[in-house]
Amino acid sequence: MRRDKRTANHRRAVEKVAKLHRKIRLQRLDHAHKTALDLVRQHDFIPHEDLKIRNMVRRAAPKPDPDTSGAFLPNGASAKAGLNRSISDTGWGCS
Structure with missing residues (x-):
């Protein structure tokens, strides 16, 4: 038991x-x-604006490097992550 x-x-x-x-x-x-x-x-x-919050906090899409196979270009993902955290913390989606 x-x-x-x-x-x-x-x-x-x-x-x-x-x-x-x-x-x-x-x-x-x-x-x-x-x-x-x-x-x-x-x-x-x-x-009044109907914000699509789910779309606003979506992660940054990876940009493949055309010159190197399997490599990616910088896409500002860390800045986007900080913005996503701020948007989520504001509570816009709460009612």
Whole structure:
């Protein structure tokens, strides 16, 4: 018979992490609501754009080197990775 690895300490740790994630989610939602309310109060017309976030955070496509077989040219993947991390961290996709 196998022993359950989900101990009381593990459950407490999971609850602690979930509480922190909930706090961050509520902070982001509160900021979005306050910003939206401020914009509505200041402006008569607000355009809205439907961003394709999934496409924006897609990884950079590799560029094969035509001169060398099996080699690739620099494609800015590290810069794109940093941009992807920033876009994901902003919480645009959250509602």
